[in-house]
Amino acid sequence: MSKTLFDKVWDAHVVDSVPNGPQILYIDKHLIHEVTSPQAFAELEQRGIPLYRPQQVVATADHNVPTLNQHLPIKDALSRKQVDLLSKNCENHGVTLYGLGHPYQGIVHVMAPELGITQPGMTMVCGDSHTSTHGAFGSIAFGIGTSQVAMVFASQCLLLNKPKKMRIKVDGDLNQGVTPKDVILYIIAQLGTNSGTGYFVEYAGSVFEQMSMEGRMTVCNMSIEMGARGGMIAPDQTTFDYVQGREFAPKGEEWEKKLAYWKSLPTEEGAEFDQEYSFDAADIEPMITYGTNPGMGIPLSGTIPDSGDQNFEKALNYMGFNPGQSLVDHPIDYVFIGSCTNSRIEDFRQAAAVVKGRQKSPAITAWIVPGSQQVAKQIKEEGLQDIFEAAGFAIRQSGCSACLGMNEDKIPSGAYCVSTSNRNFEGRQGQGARTLLASPLLAAQTAIEGKLTVINSLEPAL
Amino acid sequence: MKKLNKIESSAVPLPIENVDTDQIIPARFLKATDREGFGENLFRDWRFKADGTPLPDFVLNQETYSGEILLAGTNFGCGSSREHAAWALADYGFRVIVSSYFADIFRGNALNNGILPIQVEEEILQKLLAATSNNPQTSFRVNLEEQVLEAPELGIKVDFAIDDYKKMCLLNGYDDIDFLLSKKDEIQAFEKSRSH
Ligand code: SF4
Numbered sequence: 001m002s003k004t005l006f007d008k009v010w011d012a013h014v015v016d017s018v019p020n021g022p023q024i025l026y027i028d029k030h031l032i033h034e035v036t037s038p039q040a041f042a043e044l045e046q047r048g049i050p051l052y053r054p055q056q057v058v059a060t061a062d063h064n065v066p067t068l069n070q071h072l073p074i075k076d077a078l079s080r081k082q083v084d085l086l087s088k089n090c091e092n093h094g095v096t097l098y099g100l101g102h103p104y105q106g107i108v109h110v111m112a113p114e115l116g117i118t119q120p121g122m123t124m125v126c127g128d129s130h131t132s133t134h135g136a137f138g139s140i141a142f143g144i145g146t147s148q149v150a151m152v153f154a155s156q157c158l159l160l161n162k163p164k165k166m167r168i169k170v171d172g173d174l175n176q177g178v179t180p181k182d183v184i185l186y187i188i189a190q191l192g193t194n195s196g197t198g199y200f201v202e203y204a205g206s207v208f209e210q211m212s213m214e215g216r217m218t219v220c221n222m223s224i225e226m227g228a229r230g231g232m233i234a235p236d237q238t239t240f241d242y243v244q245g246r247e248f249a250p251k252g253e254e255w256e257k258k259l260a261y262w263k264s265l266p267t268e269e270g271a272e273f274d275q276e277y278s279f280d281a282a283d284i285e286p287m288i289t290y291g292t293n294p295g296m297g298i299p300l301s302g303t304i305p306d307s308g309d310q311n312f313e314k315a316l317n318y319m320g321f322n323p324g325q326s327l328v329d330h331p332i333d334y335v336f337i338g339s340c341t342n343s344r345i346e347d348f349r350q351a352a353a354v355v356k357g358r359q360k361s362p363a364i365t366a367w368i369v370p371g372s373q374q375v376a377k378q379i380k381e382e383g384l385q386d387i388f389e390a391a392g393f394a395i396r397q398s399g400c401s402a403c404l405g406m407n408e409d410k411i412p413s414g415a416y417c418v419s420t421s422n423r424n425f426e427g428r429q430g431q432g433a434r435t436l437l438a439s440p441l442l443a444a445q446t447a448i449e450g451k452l453t454v455i456n457s458l459e460p461a462l
Numbered sequence: 463m464k465k466l467n468k469i470e471s472s473a474v475p476l477p478i479e480n481v482d483t484d485q486i487i488p489a490r491f492l493k494a495t496d497r498e499g500f501g502e503n504l505f506r507d508w509r510f511k512a513d514g515t516p517l518p519d520f521v522l523n524q525e526t527y528s529g530e531i532l533l534a535g536t537n538f539g540c541g542s543s544r545e546h547a548a549w550a551l552a553d554y555g556f557r558v559i560v561s562s563y564f565a566d567i568f569r570g571n572a573l574n575n576g577i578l579p580i581q582v583e584e585e586i587l588q589k590l591l592a593a594t595s596n597n598p599q600t601s602f603r604v605n606l607e608e609q610v611l612e613a614p615e616l617g618i619k620v621d622f623a624i625d626d627y628k629k630m631c632l633l634n635g636y637d638d639i640d641f642l643l644s645k646k647d648e649i650q651a652f653e654k655s656r657s658h
Contacts, residue, residue, distance in 0.1 A: 425485065
């Protein structure tokens with residue numbers, strides 16, 4: 001029988017099956033960070049179990065780190081304790097840590113791919129729902145809870161029921177000004193926030209084939225926002241070129257062996273999916289969200305729909321919007337370009353192309369938060385930092401920052417923030433903060449204009 | 463893990479859809495490094511004003527509603543994978559959550575913390591929510607062994623699905639670590655057998 005990409009990777013990692021129950025899935029790489037790992041380490045210690053395969057675990061500090069003065073001790077006592085505990089746990093259990101100050105530190109879903117830790121055909125987990133990002137390489141990557149972090153520590157395995165398979169195809173040519181972020185916001189707006197629950201998604205079609213690895217990561221990253229455990233894209237020459245030569249990528253003979261295997265992974269003709277959707281690229285416009293879940297998105301040129309539903313009204317109340325309203329010309333207070341969705345070098349190149357030679361609006365506070373130390377370095381080397389600084393943007397150090405408002409990078413109550421992150425939930429960016437999700441391109445343009453404007457003459461040639 | 467089999471209790475209605483784990487426990491409370499005490503901040507920003515005074519309209523602040531069962535709108539527990547959400551619900555005293563849809567990661571986290579997620583048809587959920595909102599004393603019986611949820615006063619009795627393995631874990635208070643450790647030989651054999 002013809003197999004899908006997902007089947008091939010999953011089946012190659014099944015250790016055993018429990019009759020009438022879950023399967024034991026072997027995990028190749030386990031990424032950890034400071035917020036969802038301490039209780040798992042504590043559990044190992046309480047039960048006197050050693051960490052089984054420390055060399056398959058990689059740690060970084062990202063969620064709860066300051067983005068200013070990272071060379072100084074962390075001011076907030078609880079955050080400092082949490083970050084220190086990660087260092088101590090990693091040391092005690094022999095886990096490699098790229099902590100604050102290390103040149104490889106960064107948001108876990110930015111630093112692992114750029115180091116070549118993420119590779120096609122792998123199974124990867126992390127105590128973070130956006131682990132789906134790594135599926136861009138044709139790996140099975142998904143977020144887990146802390147109890148599962150402890151299970152992987154103890155056995156390098158998880159007990160799971162095999163998810164169902166969905167394929168989402170987008171074919172055709174994207175319109176000017178439409179980025180990978182718009183593609184995924186469009187898909188989620190079309191299908192809804194729980195359409196993917198119980199599924200693993202494969203994105204296919206010419207749009208994804210032509211997309212860069214950064215763009216593919218943006219798309220796979222947001223799979224969880226439609227409820228899917230993960231998203232995948234078949235590995236191809238773009239994938240191989242990205243991985244080759246990176247720090248932890250296979251080398252020499254090993255590379256040739258892996259490459260041959262990776263080339264065998266794509267979904268075969270005739271393979272079956274439990275659910276399929278297809279979209280036409282020409283229908284996709286630059287997107288913006290107006291509500292409190294990522295499915296509440298419209299083309300910026302459109303108007304907010306009316307639903308009459310209580311939950312819908314609650315969301316619009318929170319956002320201070322009305323049904324039928326257009327968001328064009330709506331004033332904005334903050335612009336945040338960062339997060340594991342859009343904080344890679346390509347995202348900043350796009351934003352800088354819009355910003356170059358212009359000044360941000362005085363009404364806007366604009367933050368640039370690189371996804372990793374390596375991206376920060378690249379921004380500097382490519383001269384993008386100068387462009388942003390000259391325009392009045394504040395450049396922070398790498399971390400999750402205002403994506404989840406765990407550190408001091410919070411949006412004030414009632415303020416509107418155009419954000420390149422992935423969640424517009426109530427209070428996500430700070431209590432009472434109002435988040436509008438958009439692409440780095442639209443975010444940059446908003447910072448210049450001080451309000452939402454249709455992608456226009458400011459648009460660079462993509 | 464705490465064992466669970468039969469629960470008899472009134473329920474707390476939360477007819478909000480797409481409740482994400484950021485609402486269940488906001489990120490600023492994730493700095494803790496142990497599992498205890500999250501119940502205090504369960505639904506923090508719906509339950510309290512910024513200055514800490516309770517918001518009287520929120521159901522957890524209404525004394526008439528209580529119980530070990532939470533009735534919640536569809537797609538409960540979406541968003542962040544934070545298990546802190548399950549810890550907060552358990553710490554507050556919920557043992558069963560009834561909804562018409564659960565987000566995948568949350569469902570797993572709940573089961574790993576002795577909370578039983580019961581999925582029912584949307585129509586049934588709406589009946590249960592309405593009944594409890596009208597009469598907070600409406601009683602419910604959950605029997606995990608038989609996989610039945612019952613609301614005797616309403617004449618409602620529904621079966622629910624749960625994987626045999628997870629059911630065994632909840633009934634006995636076992637967790638996956640014990641099971642996975644018992645499979646060490648198979649895991650090692652698998653590691654040796656891999657060609658790529
Ligand atoms: S950037 Fe945001 S979404 Fe990504 S890992 Fe950090 S907190 Fe999670």
